Amino acid sequence: MTQAGAPLSFSKQRPFGHTLRRDAWWLQSLLTAMGLGAFIIYSTWAAFQGEHYHLGGYISPFYSPELFGDSPHSFFGPQPSWWPSFLPFSPALLILWAPGGFRFTCYYYRGAYYKAFWADPPACAVGEPRKGYLGENSFPLIIQNIHRYFLYLALIFLAFLAYDVWAAMWFVNPTTGASELGLGVGTLVLATNVVLLSCYAFGCHSARHLFGGMLDLISRHPLRKKAYDCSSCLNRKHMMFAWLSLFSVGFSDIYVRLCSMGIWHDWRLF
Numbered sequence: 001m002t003q004a005g006a007p008l009s010f011s012k013q014r015p016f017g018h019t020l021r022r023d024a025w026w027l028q029s030l031l032t033a034m035g036l037g038a039f040i041i042y043s044t045w046a047a048f049q050g051e052h053y054h055l056g057g058y059i060s061p062f063y064s065p066e067l068f069g070d071s072p073h074s075f076f077g078p079q080p081s082w083w084p085s086f087l088p089f090s091p092a093l094l095i096l097w098a099p100g101g102f103r104f105t106c107y108y109y110r111g112a113y114y115k116a117f118w119a120d121p122p123a124c125a126v127g128e129p130r131k132g133y134l135g136e137n138s139f140p141l142i143i144q145n146i147h148r149y150f151l152y153l154a155l156i157f158l159a160f161l162a163y164d165v166w167a168a169m170w171f172v173n174p175t176t177g178a179s180e181l182g183l184g185v186g187t188l189v190l191a192t193n194v195v196l197l198s199c200y201a202f203g204c205h206s207a208r209h210l211f212g213g214m215l216d217l218i219s220r221h222p223l224r225k226k227a228y229d230c231s232s233c234l235n236r237k238h239m240m241f242a243w244l245s246l247f248s249v250g251f252s253d254i255y256v257r258l259c260s261m262g263i264w265h266d267w268r269l270f
Contacts, residue, residue: 014127016119025123033116035243036109039250043096046253050090052260053253057167058186060253061193065160066091073167095157099249102154105147107205108242148206158198165191171268183269189255193248200241203234 019025046053046062053060054071066073068080069091079089087093103109114120121128136144168187170179201207212218212228219225234241258264 013131016122016127016129019123019126021123021125025126029116029119029122032112035246036113036116039246042250043100043253046257047092047096048088048090049257050088050092052257053092055186055256055260055266056172057170058190058256058259058266059164059167060092060256061161061164061190061197061249062096062253063092064164065095065157067094073164098150098153099157102147102150102201103242103246105144105150106242107147108239110144148209151201151204151206151210154201158194158201161190161194161197165194185267185269186255186259188269189252193245193252196241196245196248199234200238200245202231203236203238203241204231205235205238207231208235 043062046060050069053063054066054073059066059071059073063069064073065075068074068076068078068083070078071091074091083089115122119128120130136142165187168190169181169183171182171184172178173180208228208231211231212221212224215221215224218228255264259266
């Protein structure tokens with residue numbers, strides 16, 4: 001035992017990768033690196049394509065809201081004149097920074113990619129390749145604290161994606177040329193994506209703080225308590241929704257892209 005006031009002594013830090021664990025501690029980090037790596041590579045490729053991102057009422061979530069572009073979904077018309085000539089134009093490049101920033105600064109994803117890509121640490125009770133710990137209170141990681149502001153942007157994007165589902169329920173009648181209400185497989189794909197993204201966003205820790213974290217006695221605010229309880233319920237499955245929504249947003253782009261290219265056929269349910 002140490003005497004009162006005496007400094008505590010710690011054993012020497014483990015070398016990188018050393019541990020007493022006997023389980024496959026590296027497997028989760030490996031799968032995380034593969035999953036996030038695959039999504040980053042595909043989403044970057046898809047964002048720079050600038051084509052095959054829409055079909056009729058369908059639009060890829062990577063490109064929505066489409067501020068400038070050549071599709072009927074564009075708000076302000078085609079490519080703007082101020083776009084740099086050396087950079088290939090793609091509507092996705094104007095908006096993907098917002099949902100991407102929300103995920104990049106997410107509390108769950110931070111823990112996931114810190115382990116998977118930076119080995120910080122590789123896993124619990126496993127030696128890491130550094131001797132000091134700077135935390136998130138200095139540059140550059142201090143910028144992670146803007147996560148709550150990205151949440152506000154993400155909620156706005158959810159509204160646009162929900163509208164896209166409504167637009168995806170209208171089809172042009174090939175005989176009369178009139179627009180009619182219907183339901184296609186693509187409609188369900190885009191709707192599922194919005195549901196999963198909503199569960200991910202509203203279960204975010206920053207959303208819980210927004211609903212009730214600033215109150216000393218939340219029971220005095222029944223509506224905010226209900227929202228806080230619902231957010232807390234979603235938060236218990238935050239990791240699951242983080243991965244499901246990541247898959248759904250990627251698959252939604254793939255579905256619209258392949259249908260637009262004529263590789264897949266979008267089935268009308270009615």
